[in-house]
Amino acid sequence: MTRDRDLELTLEGWLTDGPARMPDHVFEAVIDRVDRTPQRRLAGLATRYLTMPSNRIAAVAATVVIAVIGIAAWGAFGPKGSTVGGPPTPSASVLAAAPSPSPSPAASVQPIADGLYELAPMQVSDLVATINANTKLTAAEKTFLIESAFAMKGGKTITFSLDFNRGRFVERQDVDGAVNIGTQGTFSLPDDRTLILNEQCDSTCPPLTFRLSATGDSFRLQMVDPPTKEVDAIPVRVLYESGPYTRQR
């Protein structure tokens, strides 16, 4: 024990020695880079989403495990593999999660072509009024949404866009011509009714999965298993679910 304490004291003393001031060139370099770096307004939705209660995470994980087992069982004992007693009947949830055993040719068609898609412009005053009238939000959360997440304080019109290009997406928000990047990352379309966004973040972010309904040059999204906290759910509803998104180019 004394030996352990000696080591701790030695480390404390040794670590005290060393540079104590940030050099000016580091500060100047940071300021220079900050001047050229736009803020991400809705970044980290997926990171905040991680804060959901652990029992909810467990429930989601259990659903995924059941779906995977169901898919495996379907492959092993489905109509082609089963010879005794007929195929087992998968539960409704498994059927919903499992891909079709023989996908139609249409499933391989990209449901969303690369391009820029926009929501119809919204009046900032309407969106602010809706947020302020929401009784599930605290005053701090209202301020956060209006001034930080959407950065629309004092604006008139806000327009959201999603830009898809070669597996990458960028979400932007335009308030009276001032454009911010909300979030960005990679996307995938595992089938013609599912869009998965993988936000770029500093830690591991869980993918955001949406049900997709595409029609011609427009599409609508509905998040699978949306966040339960109102302050997290509002960006999802406004940004992703208030469609349709219509192709601009």
Add this chain to the structure above:
Amino acid sequence: MDRDLVEAARSGDREAYADLIRIRGDRLYALAQRILRDVDRADDALQDALVIAWRDLPGLRDPDRFDAWLHRLVVRACLAEATRERRIVAHLRVLPVDVPTTGDDFHAVADRDQLERGFRRLTPQQRALLVLRHFEGREPAEIAEILGIPVGTARSRLHHAHRAMRAALDAEDRAIAVGGRPA
């Protein structure tokens, strides 16, 4: 007040963010230096962390968590920097000491060199744990929050980091005893 500065910076005020950096810069720089033990790498890691913090600040819902969040970004940037390919040893610069030490005799210098080499034998994660505990004086719960791990895991890893440091120093002792100089 800091909370006002954080809220202003979160809304896009670059001057407010510059003020926040001025207030915290020295401490964060010292943290990065002690984890990485390399002036150039610490410069790079701190710059990266502070730019990422600016970029992602609007996503920080609770301004009161700014400091823990910023520390987390700096530690992560240090770990990322440490895992990059090592630069040529000749490019390493000796850490300057701002505060002169007293009793800096031959033995103290030898001890410091021994500690330096022993510390460099640790993994970057172990170094970060020891710096957060013994330089910043943080409790395991705070370390857990900064590293994004459970408190029990932080305690366990801290214990293993101490053991690793002890083993590294013992290895240094053995190397000196046989007259060799460790790499």
